[in-house]
Amino acid sequence: MLSIQGYRDFSPIYVGKRSVVYRAVREVDDLRVVLKTSVSDRPTPEEVVERRREYALLSALKLDSVIRAYAFEEIQGRPVLVLEDFRGSPFRGFIAGQTRGLQPLLKMAIGLTQALGQVHAAGIVHKDINPDNVLVNEKSGEIRLIDFELAGPSLREDPSETTVKLQGTLRYISPEQTGRTNRVLDYRTDLYSLGVSLYEALCGKPPFESSDPLELIHCHIAIMPVPLAEVDADIPKPISDIVMKLLSKDAEDRYQSAEGVAADLEECLRRLEVGERIEGFVPAKRDVPRRFDPTQKLFGRAEEMRTLMDTFEVVARGLKKTVLVFGPAGVGKTRLVRELYAPVVQMGGWFVYGKFDRTHQDRPYSAVEEALRGLVKRVLTLPDEQLEQWRERLASALGACRLTLYIFRTVRYERAA
DSSP states (O other), X not given: OOOOTTEEEEEEEEEOSXXXXXXXXXXXXXXXXXXXXXXXSSOOHHHHHHHHHHHHHHHHHOOTTBOOEEEEEEETTEEEEEEEOOOOEEGGGGSSGGGTOHHHHHHHHHHHHHHHHHHHHTTEEOSOOSGGGEEEOTTTOOEEEOOOSSOEEOOOBOOOTTOOSOOSOTTTOOTGGGXXXXXOBOTHHHHHHHHHHHHHHHHSSOSOOOSOHHHXXXXXXHOOOOOHHHHOTTSOHHHHHHHHHHTOSSGGGSOSOHHHHHHHHHHHHHHHHTTOOOOSOOTTTTOOOSXXXXXOXXXXXXXXXXXXXXXXXXXXXXXXXXXOOOOSTTSSHHHHHGGGHHHHHHTTOOOOOOOOOGGXXXXXXXXXXXXXXXXXHXXXXXXXXXXXXXXXXXXXXXXXXXXXXXXXXXXHHHHHO
């Protein structure tokens, strides 16, 4: 049992790979609190910075729908985030919601959606919405969002396709959050995660289940889930349509605001409460985008895209082919090539790339090195047995290529560190 100076009566709530959460009583004022700290008694500087950053973000939000942060302390070398003891239960506990009835579950879904809307209105993206990060007080109906470790300003981020470590809970992340779709990340990633959570709450299981991370990524990017109304005939089709719209692969096809989702859920609940049938309901009629977001779809490059896709299909059959893409700076070469992200992933492949940069003219083959480095980083995420097979395959195919061997050894050293 953890012991932190200044607190007593510890009881564990959650123990993960990096974080541990306890209920406790603060001795100075007998206040019941929740303590979130690192598992290790010797946390890295990065862990301390992350915990301090989470405290700063929670302190700035000051929303009723977000867990309150009382203090940040460093006690005996541990970063400790002192939070309110909300005394709610994780939303996951209501996953078998059909036993409670559709109306109570819709009320919780509305509260969750409104809470998310408040966070977005404050300019923050959560990036890890899932049933474990939502606390519900069933008696009062209050909801608190928790775990803001990954949260940040609502900017149009560009997840790197060479990033090994995925941010967020894989079962709930959006296609663009996987970093494999050539789409920037904004607040609409939370709406996809909301859709996964509601899907699971309504039918008792998430839209995609697999123990293979690559298969889950493939599903999020390329596979449309079975509509809820087909999984459970008791779920009204309009409610199914709302959730399926949230689960659209392209952010432009989803709801564009949490307020729009809440408005539709409220209308469904109203009709159910007065005994009306939910028919002729058109989702998203009251969905107004919170801000102007230019589409991320590519226009005017149909012929070039067709050439790349034809070449990719030839290569996917086991042949080898090279395509050269050239043009003035800023014309959109990188944007065009990166449109191959989704097709490559759908075929079970990996997309890596390197780019020649004027600032690296003193480094021969710098783009090749960058691409190989991305490939090796992906390989290093595999189990040791598959890792050894890849090492042998690379060594056999490339021979004594010092560049490749150097990259492999360097990145493997980084992995060990």
